[in-house]
Amino acid sequence: MTPTAAPLDILLLPTWLVPVEPAGVVLREHGLGIRDGRIAFIGPRAAALKLQAAEVRELPGMLLSPGLINAHGHAAMSLFRGLADDLPLMTWLEKHIWPAEAKWVDEAFVRDGTDLAIAEQLKGGITCFSDMYFYPKVASDCVHNSGMRAQIAIPILDFPIPGASTADEAIRQGIELFGDLKHHPRVNITFGPHAPYTVCDANLEKIRVIAEELDAAIHMHVHETAGEVQQAVEQTGERPLARLSRLGLLGPRFQAVHMTQISEDDLVLLVESNTSVIHCPESNLKLASGFCPVERLWQAGVNVALGTDGAASNNDLDLLGETRTAAMLAKAVAGSATALDAHRALRMATLNGARAMGLDTEIGSLELGKAADIVAFDLSGLAQQPIYDPVSQLIYATGRDCVKHLWVAGKQLLDDRRLTRMDEQQLTATAVAWGRRISGQHE
Incomplete structure (x- = not known):
């Protein structure tokens, strides 16, 4: 992609980018660009910063991987x-x-x-x-x-x-x-x-x-x-x-x-x-x-x-x-x-x-043209330090509380740990009410 191409909807700039395909690769100081719900750019940070984007998100200390x-x-x-x-x-x-x-x-x-x-x-x-x-x-x-x-x-x-x-x-x-x-x-x-x-x-x-x-x-x-x-x-x-x-x-x-x-x-x-x-x-x-x-x-x-x-x-x-x-x-x-x-x-x-699921041409890895189903894990916490291999740290030293942001088809559904389209308090209250009914507290 060249700087004269159509602007990106969002440019993500994490510390690490793990595409999963090719296998075993960890890209440091790279950016990922999303346009129309799809991955439109993956490249070094310096090249990414030359691109036009409606939104730029710096993600320091974070690992970007497929959802x-x-x-x-x-x-x-x-x-x-x-x-x-x-x-x-x-x-x-x-x-x-x-x-x-x-x-x-x-x-x-x-x-x-x-x-x-x-x-x-x-x-x-x-x-x-x-x-x-x-x-x-x-x-x-x-x-x-x-x-x-x-x-x-x-x-x-x-x-x-x-x-x-x-x-x-x-x-x-x-x-x-x-x-x-x-x-x-x-x-x-x-x-x-x-x-x-x-x-x-x-x-x-x-x-x-x-x-x-x-x-x-x-x-x-x-x-x-x-x-x-x-x-x-x-x-x-x-x-x-x-x-x-x-x-x-x-x-x-x-x-x-x-x-x-x-x-x-x-x-x-x-x-x-x-x-x-x-x-x-x-x-x-x-x-x-x-x-x-x-x-x-x-x-x-x-x-x-x-x-x-x-x-x-x-x-x-x-x-x-x-x-x-x-x-x-x-x-x-x-x-x-x-x-x-x-x-x-x-x-x-x-x-x-x-x-x-027969969806491997669409999702499952961070590759150009695939749907932008992406998660950002925050590895900046005390329990993740020091970091030699960020993927090892993700699997062996990180819990789901480190999930910071999430996108499906380029739409952000989790922003700084907050659900963007669902009411967490209401969901919790509904679940509690079901629990009371099923346990016989309110029959």
Whole structure:
């Protein structure tokens, strides 16, 4: 870009700029320019200062990176945060979460819970998230109004769920919502069969056919626990991933969430199909579900992205904290201190998430022409000093309270830690009121 080009809308001048692609690069004293919601300039500070810009923001002591991408969660479940802690997965689901959902989940619950989750994620540096929960149209409206970016997975199960009495009804709703939003700049609709143990072959085949026709992704919990895999083998003689492969679901648009149990045959299927794995380490740890072998997958060439899961099993939507946990856990599981280094961990939380969602040409790295989904982390605090490698400091020594500014498609949604389009006090009051209702204080 030359100084005679059209003026920039905003020029950002951080101490460090980490584009993620190319891998491992840290640019010092560089500027990034945004025009019409896209990255229009990246270059040395001296060249940046010669450009015309409607606004210039000096960001001393800050690291600019692509916005974090939370590749798996259940946003509205933020209203169930802490409701049923310290329980194994199936007890947690069958005795607590599913009954609570049957009693409380309606459109108002999903709207208020999703708004709460969006605000928490924006304040934590997340610019894009994947959501898999009931009343997906309500969730997509929340995303639209917030200015955030999201993938909305239509939940599909063999039994009635809030908002859909049959799998066919859920699929029909998904097709309609896909059609309504296919040109939306920030919302992608995908299909979300819940898990192999809750969706039969016939419904999975319907989903595969429709997803192929629409070129839509499929997002599904797979191999979350050893018990799930063992039960499937005992009942059918087939591992769940092998079944999904036989039914033709695996492929570059398939997102396999959790994958804590991976045999050699499973690994071959993942590699050959180019399936993405979504790793949710903290939820898996808290529910004692198992460990996804991230380094083994990475070295085999599998795209591994990162998700928080829902706040009912995490209990936060802190992807920066999740990234640190992922990096630490990967080393312990691999038995190697070099597994999942800080730069690769950041890539997993950004570009790999974009790739899993089929959005890697649009977001996930700071490159010319991509959407300006950007976060500024403040590394000037005492706990971050001294700084030898700012990316290591970000992953291993920085919390989400250091998120200072955030932009989605060039629109600033967080300015000096303040949400620009959402009322934090009102969101807090609404969440407190839900908590009182659900706990029985005001029935």
